[in-house]
Amino acid sequence: MAAAAVPIGRSVSVKVPATSANLGPGFDTLGLALSLYDELEVTTRHEPGATVTVTGVGAGEVPTDASNLVVQAIAFTFDRYGVELPGLFLLANNRIPHGRGMGSSGAAIVAGVMAAKGLLEGIVELDSHALLSIATDMEGHPDNVAPALFGGLTIAWTSESGPQHKKLIVHRGVTPLVCVPEATMSTALARSLRPESVPHEDAIFNVSRSALLIAALIQSPELLLAATEDRLHQNYRASAMPDTTSLVEELRAQGLAAVVSGAGPSILVLCSDPAQRLAAAEIVAAHEGTPWQSLMLAVDFKGATVILHPAEASA
Incomplete structure (x- = not known):
């Protein structure tokens, strides 16, 4: 049986933190979520394809069509569950610097995966393991996407059942x-x-x-x-x-x-x-x-x- 279609006009808002990975010795393992955020609004529409409006960081530089990394992450998630991708309108307000080691690409992927989670509500339910698995498949490493998804200090590793994480609460003095x-x-x-x-x-x-x-x-x-x-x-x-x-x-x-x-x-x-x-x-x-x-x-x-x-x- 084919999965139900996402309603036209469904709209979600997403907020994703910047991250810092490695933290010195914890190469490809440790990551920290930081209070600097990219924000995204996504609305489904009848017209196929995607239109992206970007304000803030990356405006006039990042793609504004289906090749945009956020759109790719939404499409990747829909494809994972066999749901047809509707037309999309995205409004992205970016604050995380690009190419500076603050997890901007990981944040874009997480933003797309989270947008898909919201758009698919009532059709497909994505738990924390699914979110991490999809984001890691796109990013290649879980150390940036784990803190972006879950916040705090995260330890990330990969097992036979896929990427895993443990979230820890950082001391208030840090x-x-x-x-x-x-x-x-x-x-x-x-x-x-x-x-x-x-x-x-x-x-x-x-x-x-x-x-x-x-x-x-x-x-x-x-x-x-x-x-x-x-x-x-x-x-x-x-x-x-x-x-x-x-x-x-x-x-x-x-x-x-x-x-x-x-x-x-x-x-x-x-x-x-x-x-x-x-x-x-x-x-x-x-x-x-x-x-x-x-x-x-x-x-x-x-x-x-x-x-x-x-x-x-x-x-």
Whole structure:
């Protein structure tokens, strides 16, 4: 039996947080949701295809038709469940910087998957495992999509039954600062700079720091500096983003837990209190070279949300 069609005129609103992946030692495993959001409205229509209106980040740059990543994620989800995709009108208000290591592509995929969840309400029910599985299939790695979907600090891994996650609540004293440069960084390029294998002692080093980082983030923020040491990926990528490397080193020399955010070139500073974050922002402002925008964010604990709006009488 064919799946029921989605009603024409059905409309949903979606909100998705930015993320920072890796957090230093937790390469491809740890991610943190941050209080900076892309917002999306999607409405079904009779006319086939998709029309996308973008405001904010990416306006005039990202595709505004069916090749848009959000539309692709909606279509991918519908196809997964054998439901015919109706015509779509999307209004996207983007705030997450693109190409800066803050999970913009993961957020776009999650926005599409969540929009599909709302549009398919009453036809197909998507639980948390299905949402993570679909988003990971599109993104390739669960470490960015997991925190975007579920919020907080997430540990992501893959088992025989697919991608898995564990959400943890971050200590209230942890105060994030994200430093965003004008330059962008290709995730593919960043990944290409990492070697296929690393020394045994470096692997052990990162295992210990990753375990310590969980403790620091949920219980003991005073351990954040030691817990964010890394030998698996940041040093190998340093030559591709010298300004990022220089500022990370300067911040860490001042006792601040600074790491490359995702694939970079943005920097995440995990401060143990608001006063430390202000001190970090002052160091960033005085740093010579490339200007940086300092974003004083909170940890997002909710993750992505979707609201299905009541149908219009004329729909």
